[in-house]
Amino acid sequence: MDTQISKHNFATRLLLNIGHALDHMMLLIFATAVVSITSEFGLQSWEDLMPYSVGAFFFFGLGSIPSGRLGDLWGRRPMMILFFFSLGVASILVGFSNSPWQLAFALALLGCAASIYHPVGIPMLVEGETRPGWAIGVNGLAGNLGLAAAAVVTGFFVKFFDWRAAFIVPGIISIACGIAFTLLSPKNQLSPAKKKSTASGSRHGLSMTKLLIIMTIAATSASMVFNFSVNSNYELLSSRINNIFQDPAVLGAMLALVYVIASFTQLLVGKLLDRFPLKRLYQSIVALQFVALIAAATSDGWVFYILQVAFMAAIFGAIPFTDAMIVRFVDDSMRSRVTGMRLAVAFGGSSLAVWLIGPIVKTAGFTSLLTLMAATTIMTLIVVSQLPNTSHARSL
Template structure:
């Protein structure tokens, strides 16, 4: 008598995908937070040390293409196992570094394995989700909390146990979660889901060239802004709030709260994406970015916290909208590859933030950097204006 193989429970899969999103963003931003406590150990200043992460961010973008292809053609479950184990081991290697060369290699390996999550994990999430907009928002919230945890947890571990613990302990946790994923989630075909080509509100077929051109511009420009701000927030807050908060733990908490405010955006925006045209949240979220960045270039003290939290709200909200574009416009069997292309553009462009920071910060400070980023944000807003107005995917859905 043959045994009936039960499919994976969707909620179980989604819980692990959300955990992976936390790990992905947290591990990529451990180094920018820990570097403030590593300058003496390696006898290098901030700008020199931060440049060592360039290989990791290049790999974060470049490796997303083969990761997406393997996710669609081989196995999304196996690729996620490789993610959990690989990024955990790479983080441990980074924490054991005794030279700048080993540190650079460790950070590059973190980027290689971190590249797996977005094309594979996001496609896996969309395949198992019932309400895609809501689940993308919830998943984005967890990714944002990973960004927040990177500053909070890293600040605590560096202060209490030294900078090495900030890499080694999270690495061990990732491997443990990978073992649980291996036991709970089995390999199975991509769940079938009907897909129809979207039309505009007037009933005309939407130009996919226009859609993906807008997405490409927003992804590339937004990638530079996102990476440069998340990497420099610890230093921005340290420089502007030094009279108010001196300890690394307190500064880490303040930075984490600013990042966590973006989680509110992703959860809120995600609950409404299926009920409205994607164009309007896209426009509203991007029109605010350049003014926030320009203000952050010059303000000091308490306003930095308020503006910093506000900017995180709009920039993380935009990420949720852009993921929903791929979910709504691309057939399921192609989603890993298209998500891979989106994140290849995003993280490939975001890698330019590293040399940009290393060059601009010593010469013009963070004020000069944030003025430049405001220009990139204005380009993202222009792309949002060109995005076609589409009907809501599920206008009858009520927010949960």
């Protein structure tokens, strides 16, 4: 997969991609382990515990602003070192929680640590890339394999150990990655803000304000669909095939397979981004989301499982576009800050989706949730239509 020329050595690129996998994995462990945690904490149902995880996703978004600013001004390498260590420590703290509010606090810290990656790690990865679409696609695949790992690893630990191990073991792995990144990544890197501005980042007549508004609204609606799906997929799958499988480990493995298959969409999208106009591709992927979600809303059994693969492939396939827009329209000297501002609003706003899952499912069921997700994709389509038409190019 590693076919492009890059300014980073192999170890740095590998660890940056592993970092993306860990970032998504840590945030989704809770959603898979929520039933086990609910039982231990003495709550009546998993829907009652879901609101305690909102802080993780809220601070995941809000923390992107200082993370992006520090990434540009202080440097991306030291911020990535901080990312690996803080993510590991926060995950271990979640594993030692003994009440819902302790859990909420630890998850909020986890969200703060996880907020570093996207505004720092991805701009660092695409520095000097001649094929940024492919680099973003590979990185997106890594992130979504992290989602798959969250499902299967958590299912394994819950069945054979307990939910605490599902947080503590990955936390230790993250700290080990931090040590490796400190030792292996080049140290003589200028902060992006001190570098000479390049010719990349053409906005095609759009003001930075309008561009930021378009990217933020599109990212917010897309993130809401993403959060609705990944935070409810385990219980959704369980409810739609409960007459076929009920074992947590089997369900975790099935969901992991969904994520693995769907994740490879990002490689295809990444390759296409280097060859075809961004706007047209983005619209096509979002339209596929709408069709698959509407069909899934009234399906169950194996038909639902196939449709779950389809709508998750389309949801994952849309992820590279937000980063591709940054690379296409924003100069490298300020990409982390722009990414941070965009993510703060998008992820902060979309954290509402995590809070809404429990109440929506409890009162209206999963069919209503899937229908709401389909309606949200229409908002994304409308906003994306405001992007300028651009010709395809190696630089996006």
